[in-house]
Amino acid sequence: MITDQDLIGFVLHEARLIDEQRFEEWLDLFAEDGRYWMPLEMGQTDPILHNSLFYDDKLLLRIRVERLKGAKTYSQKPKSRCHHLMQAPLVEARDDATGEYATWAAFHYVETRLDEQTLYAGWSRHSLVLIDGRLKIKLKRVDLVNCDSAFGNIQLFM
Amino acid sequence: MPYDIPSARALIRETEVHRDIYTSPEVFDLEMKHVFGNAWVYVGHASQIPAMGDFITTTTGVTPVVMVRRGDGGISVLYNRCPHKGTRVANELCGNAGRFFRCPYHAWSFRLDGSIAAIPMPEAYARTEFKGSEAAKGMTPVAAVHVYRDFVFARLAAEGIGFEDFFGDSLSSLDNMVDRSPVGRLEVAGGVLRYLHHCNYKMLMENLTDTCHPMVAHESSAGTAVAVWNTMPPGTPKHPAVEIYAPFMSSYQAFDSMGVQVWPNGHGHTGVSHSIHSDYSAIPGYYEQMVAAHGEEKARRILDTNRHNTAYFPNMTMKGPIQALRIFKPIAADKTMVESWTFRLVGAPDKLLERTLMYSRLINAPTSPVGHDDLEMYERAQDALHADGNVWINTQRNYDPGETPEDTAVTNGTTERQMRNQLRAWKKFMAERVVA
Ligand code: FES
Ligand SMILES: [Fe+2]
Numbered sequence: 080m081i082t083d084q085d086l087i088g089f090v091l092h093e094a095r096l097i098d099e100q101r102f103e104e105w106l107d108l109f110a111e112d113g114r115y116w117m118p119l120e121m122g123q124t125d126p127i128l129h130n131s132l133f134y135d136d137k138l139l140l141r142i143r144v145e146r147l148k149g150a151k152t153y154s155q156k157p158k159s160r161c162h163h164l165m166q167a168p169l170v171e172a173r174d175d176a177t178g179e180y181a182t183w184a185a186f187h188y189v190e191t192r193l194d195e196q197t198l199y200a201g202w203s204r205h206s207l208v209l210i211d212g213r214l215k216i217k218l219k220r221v222d223l224v225n226c227d228s229a230f231g232n233i234q235l236f237m
Numbered sequence: 238m239p240y241d242i243p244s245a246r247a248l249i250r251e252t253e254v255h256r257d258i259y260t261s262p263e264v265f266d267l268e269m270k271h272v273f274g275n276a277w278v279y280v281g282h283a284s285q286i287p288a289m290g291d292f293i294t295t296t297t298g299v300t301p302v303v304m305v306r307r308g309d310g311g312i313s314v315l316y317n318r319c320p321h322k323g324t325r326v327a328n329e330l331c332g333n334a335g336r337f338f339r340c341p342y343h344a345w346s347f348r349l350d351g352s353i354a355a356i357p358m359p360e361a362y363a364r365t366e367f368k369g370s371e372a373a374k375g376m377t378p379v380a381a382v383h384v385y386r387d388f389v390f391a392r393l394a395a396e397g398i399g400f401e402d403f404f405g406d407s408l409s410s411l412d413n414m415v416d417r418s419p420v421g422r423l424e425v426a427g428g429v430l431r432y433l434h435h436c437n438y439k440m441l442m443e444n445l446t447d448t449c450h451p452m453v454a455h456e457s458s459a460g461t462a463v464a465v466w467n468t469m470p471p472g473t474p475k476h477p478a479v480e481i482y483a484p485f486m487s488s489y490q491a492f493d494s495m496g497v498q499v500w501p502n503g504h505g506h507t508g509v510s511h512s513i514h515s516d517y518s519a520i521p522g523y524y525e526q527m528v529a530a531h532g533e534e535k536a537r538r539i540l541d542t543n544r545h546n547t548a549y550f551p552n553m554t555m556k557g558p559i560q561a562l563r564i565f566k567p568i569a570a571d572k573t574m575v576e577s578w579t580f581r582l583v584g585a586p587d588k589l590l591e592r593t594l595m596y597s598r599l600i601n602a603p604t605s606p607v608g609h610d611d612l613e614m615y616e617r618a619q620d621a622l623h624a625d626g627n628v629w630i631n632t633q634r635n636y637d638p639g640e641t642p643e644d645t646a647v648t649n650g651t652t653e654r655q656m657r658n659q660l661r662a663w664k665k666f667m668a669e670r671v672v673a
Contacts, residue, residue: 117604119428128587130428130579130594132604138469139478139599142462146606152457154613229431229574230603232612 081180081209083170089214090182090205094163097236102144105236109137110208110215115236117221132226132233147234154234159192161235171204178209179217188237199237200224240264242271242667249664251640252633252657256622259437259630265570272551272663273298274393275671276502277403279553279564280304280314282578283387284424290334290349294327296566297391302379303327304389305334307349314379314391315351320372338376351376386415387423398502398671406645407504410547414557416539418582419530423560426581427594431574432603436615438552438565438573439659444611445546445554445563446507446655448492449634451485454614458606459485475518481596484513485607495545495650501643503550503662505655509647512545514558520588530584548655550662559593563601571619577601632656 089108096105109115117132126134135143146152168184181204188199201223208217221237240263248255248264257264278297281304285293292305294317301317303326319326319340326338326347337354338347346354352375356362367373381392383400388411390400415423434441444450451459462482496509508514527536543558555562560580565573579593600607622630635652642661648654665671 119430127591128427128594130430130598130602132430132598132602134598138465138476142458142465142478142482143606145465146457146461149457149461151460153454154457154609227431229433231433231435232609233604234609 081173081175081178081214083173085214086170086173086180086182086207087168089207090168090184090203091165093205093216093219094165094186098161098163100147100160102147106137106140106144108214108216109140109219110210110217111137113137113216114218115140115216115221116218117223117237118226120227121222123226132223132230133221143236154232157193159190159234161191162189163237164188168205180207180209180214181205182207186237190233190235192232192234197231199233201226201237203237238263240267242267242669246664246667249660250629251638252636253629253631254660256628256630258663259439259619260570260622262570265437265567267667268663269298269300269567271668272666273300273567275397275666275668276551276662277381277383277390277392277398277400278551279549279562280382280389280391282423282425282580283312283384283389285331286312288333290336291331292327292334293331294325294329297379297393298567300393301325302391303338303376305338305349308336312382312384312389313350314382314389315376316379318376319345320353320375320377321345326376347376351378386411386421394670396670396672398673402673403502404504404549405500405502407500407502407506407547407549410506410544410555410557413539413542413544414555414560414580416531417527417557417560417585419526419584422583423580424583425578426590427579427597430577430597430602432577432601432608432612434565434573434575434612434615435571436573436612436619437570438567439663440615440618441563441565441573441575441611442548442550442552442554442659443656444615445548446497446505447653448495448497448507448651449489450611450614451492452488454610455485455607458610459483461606477518477592477595478599480517481599482607484516487513489651493649493651496647497650497652497655498645498647499655499658500645502665503642503659504548505658506544506547507650507655508543508545509650512543512558514545514556515543517558517592520586520592523586523589526585548659550659551666559596560589561593561597561601575601632660 115135119131164187166185168182171183172181183204185202190197204220206218207214245264245267248258281293286306289308292303294303302314303317304314324342326340345356348354379391380395383390459482466479498509499505546554548554552565562578564576577597581590632653
């Protein structure tokens, strides 16, 4: 039986894995058909015929993760670091019969490299699904408060 | 160091260029005034402003302009500043002005061609010779506008080279992109990716025909994509992103055999015989639509032209085969706004738009691994160019002493010829006036 506390703990743990750059464990949190989506537009509903900052399936996420540790990844010499500050996540929906859950959390996120530090703020929505007794991410949607701004490099994950 | 036109032109040699064209604020100011004043600069696409009063705001060089659809269906490009006190009149990236622009400061209003419609309390000007003032002209239209197959270009200089003379045969790349629509029409679609670069815009322009960097700088992203893909079980259906990434890892020989074409006035393209876009999977139904529209022979001719990047001097590039256009908007010598626009081929399957959006997201977004690879190189160069030990950049690969700025030529694909071509055009347009 999945409690609300399990769901909240999952979301906080997921952010911590990113901050600690434990990317293999992080990838493992995604269902095989899971997606990581960062829309380009406020309230965007279409990830296919409207562009996004990210709309990655697990293969694309894996490519990013492998790239981050590559010996010839010059944009990670030196490496970036990141930091999440999460508001307590809310459980938005739960269906124990189908094992489907949804959470919402506001966050501040800092990505830093060399002498530059950039602050992002937004909301993350997790659609979680119970597979073989483990919670997995079906969709992690990250809405930046300034999703339509021009950005410099965003190299890690929110 | 203070620069003028002759000393700025002297920064361009046949096979090397002085770093000040990338780093000096004085050269940048001259360049904005003269190069971007004399050249035809891409402003926007007519599909962005379909109805009367629709506008977009943008810049040509560093000059703020607004492109607007008039009541007669024509398009005006106006300097986006109020003739009264200089306030920017149109403020959003896009919007609708109705029948008039209205300045938010003192409510002067302007027709969509820029002329003054009304000023509050006009009697206050009755005895002032206002008619002879600069302000009486309203919002100033740019000197020359040309709409080519819905692509809108502007030249700021009152006198100068004509549109056809400036672009010549290079328009064949734009034609190919538009001809890929069964009804011969494009629409801007899918939003715009805006990516801020702390480097000079010319580094991007030069990189777009630099075919000796992908297998090196993008080994991290494209090479990793291929390596990860190779671990997938045999028979896994081809992933569209891997089709996009993998050709970046083509060999020097492969890029060399693709060829480079140069045209006068700094335009040119990579991928003459074939390109990294040649081998994408066919999209069901599309070829049949093209044959129905154009007949088999013409449809083939259009679809077999798979040019890689076409560089339109001074700051726009496009990819016909995937309907993507990028504009490198200079902000300062060391700051550039990169906009990636995507188009729907009107009348063609949605899958084509889906593919161009995926391409832009993976290659040209602030979140793109390929973008990170490139920007790292530009920003390292922008910093390190301050080294005084050597102030020259080398552009000599496959130099032929017979090259001239007015050449139309096809060469091997790994030459730096198109970079030299752009730099020669820069020298040509760094002038008080360029009329041909
Ligand atoms: S500044 Fe525009 S009306 Fe005064
Ligand atoms: Fe590149």
